Each structure stands twice: as C-alpha cells, then as structure tokens.
Amino acid sequence: MSTEPLRFDTKIAVLLREDLETWQRLNVTAFLVSGLGTEVPEVIGEPYADADGVPYLPMFRQPVLVFEGTKETLTAAHARVLSRSLPRAVFTGDLFTTGNDRDNRAAVRAVPTDDLDLVGLAVYGPRNAVDKVLKGARMHP
Numbered sequence: 001m002s003t004e005p006l007r008f009d010t011k012i013a014v015l016l017r018e019d020l021e022t023w024q025r026l027n028v029t030a031f032l033v034s035g036l037g038t039e040v041p042e043v044i045g046e047p048y049a050d051a052d053g054v055p056y057l058p059m060f061r062q063p064v065l066v067f068e069g070t071k072e073t074l075t076a077a078h079a080r081v082l083s084r085s086l087p088r089a090v091f092t093g094d095l096f097t098t099g100n101d102r103d104n105r106a107a108v109r110a111v112p113t114d115d116l117d118l119v120g121l122a123v124y125g126p127r128n129a130v131d132k133v134l135k136g137a138r139m140h141p
Contacts, residue, residue, distance in 0.1 A: 010127060017070070043124060077137065
C-alpha cells in the first residue's frame with residue numbers, strides 16, 4: 001500500500017456568500033453537495049464498514065473545499081461555471097423560505113438566471129477549471 005499523498009486531478013468546491021449565518025452556511029453546504037453524487041457518480045467512493053462489520057454509506061472520494069465571497073464574487077463565479085458547462089448546484093435566498101423539494105425547485109425556476117439571489121454554488125470539475133470559476137473567493141475560515 002502506497003504512503004504517497006493521494007492527489008486528485010478534480011476538485012469539489014462550495015462557494016458561500018459571506019453574509020450567511022452559521023446555520024445557513026451548514027444547511028446550504030449540505031444541500032449543494034447532495035446533488036453532485038447523483039449526477040457525477042465517480043465522485044462517490046466505496047462504502048465504509050467498521051471493525052465489527054457494521055456498514056455505512058459511501059461518501060465523496062475526495063475532500064470538499066469550502067470558500068466564501070461577496071455577492072458579486074458569487075455572481076461572477078456563477079457566470080464562469082455556466083460558461084465552462086461544469087456540473088453545478090445552486091442555492092438561492094428564496095430556498096430559506098420553502099420547506100420541500102417541490103417548492104425549492106419552483107422557487108429557482110421562477111427566477112431568470114441573471115436575477116437569481118445566489119447564496120451558494122457547488123461545482124465539480126478539473127482542478128484548474130474549478131480554480132478559475134472560484135477566482136476572487138477565499139477559503140472559508
């Protein structure tokens with residue numbers, strides 16, 4: 001078994017608007033990354049099991065990096081992720097007022113792309129492409 005650090009040629013990243021409350025940051029991050037495994041199954045690793053053989057669900061095979069930025073940074077990142085056609089998920093401010101998946105999707109669908117009140121964005125792709133999408137963002141403290 002190799003002891004070399006494992007490097008990935010891809011990146012999973014979440015960009016959060018800097019003015020979110022702590023509970024919102026956690027909620028938005030969880031919702032955003034939940035979509036990646038369904039559309040990009042290669043991001044999911046193997047199932048886990050403890051020493052007693054109790055099974056656990058598989059998780060991402062690589063770290064999720066969390067960034068933050070201003071509303072303008074998020075808007076620019078959204079435009080860049082769309083122009084690069086990378087797998088992405090969005091969370092808008094409207095979703096804090098809905099309580100179910102149907103209403104969430106309807107809230108996003110009701111707003112034109114350029115008018116979305118973005119509070120979070122998840123993106124997956126080649127490291128350099130994701131880095132370009134996140135230009136101007138900083139690592140979450």
